[in-house]
Amino acid sequence: MESTVTNISLAxxxxxDTQPALLxxxxxxxxxxxMHENGVQYSRNLIADLLEIIIEANILNxxxxxxxxxxxxxxxxxxxxxxxxxxxxxxxxFLDFQNYLRIMxxxxxxxxxxLSENKLTxxxxxxxxxISVTQIRDHIKLMGTDVILAHRLLKNSIEGxxxxxxxxxxxxxxxxxxxxxxxxxxxxxxxxNTYEHVGDIRYKYAFLTPLRLLVTDPEAEHTHKxxxxxxxxxxxxxxxxxxxxxxxxxxxxxxxxxxxxxxxRFDTKKVNRIGTNYFCEMEKGGSIEMQTLQSRVTPEKIxxxxxxxxxxxxxxxxxxxHLYQEEGGTQLTLEFHYSRVSVGDYFxxxxxxxxxxxxxxxxxxxxxxxxxxLHQNRQK
Numbered sequence: 599m600e601s602t603v604t605n606i607s608l609a610x611x612x613x614x615d616t617q618p619a620l621l622x623x624x625x626x627x628x629x630x631x632x633m634h635e636n637g638v639q640y641s642r643n644l645i646a647d648l649l650e651i652i653i654e655a656n657i658l659n660x661x662x663x664x665x666x667x668x669x670x671x672x673x674x675x676x677x678x679x680x681x682x683x684x685x686x687x688x689x690x691x692f693l694d695f696q697n698y699l700r701i702m703x704x705x706x707x708x709x710x711x712x713l714s715e716n717k718l719t720x721x722x723x724x725x726x727x728x729i730s731v732t733q734i735r736d737h738i739k740l741m742g743t744d745v746i747l748a749h750r751l752l753k754n755s756i757e758g759x760x761x762x763x764x765x766x767x768x769x770x771x772x773x774x775x776x777x778x779x780x781x782x783x784x785x786x787x788x789x790x791n792t793y794e795h796v797g798d799i800r801y802k803y804a805f806l807t808p809l810r811l812l813v814t815d816p817e818a819e820h821t822h823k824x825x826x827x828x829x830x831x832x833x834x835x836x837x838x839x840x841x842x843x844x845x846x847x848x849x850x851x852x853x854x855x856x857x858x859x860x861x862x863r864f865d866t867k868k869v870n871r872i873g874t875n876y877f878c879e880m881e882k883g884g885s886i887e888m889q890t891l892q893s894r895v896t897p898e899k900i901x902x903x904x905x906x907x908x909x910x911x912x913x914x915x916x917x918x919x920h921l922y923q924e925e926g927g928t929q930l931t932l933e934f935h936y937s938r939v940s941v942g943d944y945f946x947x948x949x950x951x952x953x954x955x956x957x958x959x960x961x962x963x964x965x966x967x968x969x970x971x972l973h974q975n976r977q978k
Contacts, residue, residue: 616728620679620768621740621748622660622672623723624652624691627759629668632718644702648718651698654875654889655691658683663740669752673740678726678771685780688722688762692806694905695720696813697916701892701903719760720806723751726768743796750793756803763789763803777802784808814916814935828935829951831959835966836927837973843900845969846919847893849876855968857960858882891916898922912936912954928969932962 626648633645645668652670653662658679660672679687699718727744744767751763769777778786784804792798835842845851852862856878863885864876878886891903900921906912918933934954 614730616730616742617675618678618726619676619729619744620658620660620672620674621723621725621727621729621744622658622674622687623669623748623752624672625721625723625752626668626718627721628718648695648698651694651889652691652720655694656687657690658687661738663738671740671748673729675729675731678768681772681777681780684724684764684768685762688724688806689809691722692720692760692809693812696810697905698891700813717759721752721760722762722806723748723765724762724768725751725765726771747793747796747799750796751791751799751801754789754791756789758805758807760806761803762806763801765799765801769802828933829955830931830933831955831962832929832931833962833966834924834927834929835969837969839900839921839923839928841973841976842921842928842930842965842969843893843895843902845965845972846902847890851968852876852878855961855964857957857964859886912950930962930965932958934958 626645629645649665649670656662656672658672658674660674663671663673665671696719725744725748727747728742729745730741732739732741747765747767751765754763756763764777781804784806786802786804788800789803790798790800845855849862849864853859858881859878860881861879862876863879864874874890876888876890878888880886886906889905891905892901894901894903900919900923902919902921904917904919906915906917916935918931918935920931920933922929922931
C-alpha cells in the first residue's frame with residue numbers, strides 16, 4: 599500500500615513510542631519588559647489572568663502540557679486539525695486576550711507606564727510532528743525533536759510581535775489552496791531560520807494585527823452603527839443596584855433567572871476572580887460556558903462584563919451589564935456583542951439572532967422578578 603504520510607518526519611520510527619500530534623504554543627510578547635517595569639506583585643496577577651484566558655479560549659480541546667512563564671504548550675494527539683480550525687483557534691485566543699487588555703487598560707490600574715505602552719500581545723507557533731508522552735510523577739512531559747523545534751521557533755527572525763507561525767510540518771498536512779483561502783484577512787509570508795542541531799526550518803507566517811478591528815472598545819458608545827454586531831435590552835428593576843449586582847455575580851443564583859438553565863457548575867475557589875468560568879447546564883441538554891471578565895464600580899454606574907466561551911454560533915461573544923442607580927430602583931442595560939458569526943448570514947438573520955435575543959430577553963425579565971422579590975423580602 600502506498601504511504602499516506604506527507605512529511606517524512608511524521609513516519610513512525612522502529613521500536614519507538616512516538617505519536618503524531620499538533621503542538622500549539624501561544625506566547626505573550628512584551629512579557630519581560632512588563633515584568634521589569636511593573637514589578638512582580640502586580641505583573642504576577644495580571645499575567646496569571648491572561649494565561650487563564652488563553653487556556654479557556656481552547657476551542658480545539660487541546661491538552662495543556664506546561665506553562666513556562668509567558669508561554670503555554672498545548673498538544674493534541676492524532677490527525678492534524680484542518681486549517682480553518684487552526685485559524686479560528688488563533689482568532690479566538692487573540693481576540694479574548696486583546697478584549698481583556700482593552701478592558702483593563704480602561705480602568706487605569708497602572709499609574710506609569712500605561713498598560714497600552716507595554717504592548718503586551720500574542721504570537722502563536724503551530725507545528726505538527728511526532729512526540730513521546732511521558733509521565734513523571736504527577737506531571738506529563740512531552741519529548742522528541744519536534745517538541746524542541748516548536749520551542750526554538752519562538753525565537754525567530756520575524757519583525758513583529760503578533761503573528762501566527764505555521765511550520766512545514768503542519769502545512770504539509772493541508773491543501774495549499776485551503777490555507778490561502780483561510781488567510782484572506784491577512785497576508786501569508788515565507789520565513790526560514792537555522793537552528794543548531796536542527797538545521798534550516800521553513801515556515802509561513804501571518805500577522806494577527808488586522809484582527810484588532812474586531813476588538814471591542816469598552817469606552818465607545820455601543821450603538822448599532824458603531825457596532826453592527828450587537829444588540830441591547832433595557833429594563834427598570836425596583837431594587838437597589840448593589841442587590842442587582844450581587845444577584846448577577848452569584849453563580850448559585852444563575853438557574854433562578856437565566857432562561858432554561860437548570861444548574862450551574864463552578865470552582866468555589868475561584869469565585870469572582872477575573873478569568874473564572876462557570877458552566878450553565880441547559881434544560882434541553884448541553885451547556886453554556888461563561889467567563890467573568892470584569893466587575894467595575896464607578897460613581898456613574900456599575901458594569902459587569904462576561905464572555906460566552908466556546909459558544910459556537912457566536913464565537914467571542916461578550917455580555918455587558920450596565921447598572922444605573924435611580925430613584926426607586928436600578929436601570930439595567932444588557933448588551934450582547936459578537937465579533938463574527940460562524941454560520942451564514944441567512945441562517946443568522948432568521949434563526950441565530952432571534953434565538954439569542956429571545957434567551958437574553960427572557961433572562962432579563964426573570965432577573966428583574968428575582969431581584970424585586972429579594973428586595974421585598976429584605977424590607978419585611
